[in-house]
Amino acid sequence: MRSVVVLAAGFCLLVFIGPLLVPYDPTEINIPKRLSPPSSEFILGTDALGRDIFSRILHGSQWTLGLAFFISVVGLLIGTIVGLFAALGGRMVDWFIMRTTDSFLVFPDLVAAVVIVGLLGTGTWSLIFALSVIGWMRYARVVRGIGLSLKTRGYVIQAKLAGLSLLSITRWHYLPSLLSSLILVWTGMFSRAILGISALGFFGFGVQLPTSEWGTMLLDARIHMRSTPLQMIWPGVVVISSVLAINLVGDALRDAIADKKSYLQGKTS
Secondary structure, three states, X not given: OHXXXXXXXXXXXXXXXXXHOOOOOOOOOOHHHOOOOOOOOOOOOEOOOOOEHHHHHHHHHHHHHHHHHHHHHXXXXXXXXXXXXXXXXXXXXXXXXXXXXXXXXXXXXXXXXXXXXXXXXXXXXXXXXXXXXXXXXXXXXXXXXXXXXXXXXXXXXXXXXXXXXXXXHHHHHHHHHHHHHHHHHHHHHHHHHHHXXXXXXXXXXXOOOOOOOHXXXXXXXXXXXXXXOHHHHHHHHHHHHHHHHHHHHHHHHXXXXXXXXXXXXXXXX
8 A cells, every 4th residue: 555655646746846857858859869769868768859758758747647637636526516416406407417427428438539629629728628528427427326325314314304504414414425435436537537638649639749748749759669669668658657556546545445444334333
């Protein structure tokens, strides 16, 4: 558990201090040094324009990881609100919201994101909007399911009979009960957002060149994939490593929550 937390903290620090540690300007073109192999001067080598790959990866962490964090939080907020409306708004509201959610879930995430970005035009804000739109449905389904089960709990019924407002009941009863499940869903959606940003960048629909986002780095390096494959390997490695680290954190949190629930059940029995 401790090693997983350290790994996740390392990637979080990468977002904030990574751009400050770059040894070279990530956009500086140096044609005489183009396609240089890894060396003491360029740790990971250079790309087709002579730009330092290590500097571009560090700088790109702010775009890939930062945007993924922002998109996953936006999806969390939207999905929580929509899910609570579905659970607490009555049968017709629940039916309408869930049918709308199911209609979104029919399409694969990446296909839906490409369609939305294609309609809005390429760019960072289109990327954020597309991935936020397709990211809230899973939160909504989880929140709605838990919310429906909580409506029949004794303490919620007693709070209603005591005259507490729906807002107060949501704040003191629903949201604390949702927290652990939402954290687990959020870690999964965070990693999915990283993959989505990188995939859209590789297809040319995401953050545009010369910005050193990891997906755009893969796009830029594809032409030289056979002659200098390290150009594509390094961005691919950091994408896979970040997704793996976040998933490991999610698994560790799930185990910790399960152990805590078992401990509490053992004390009450």
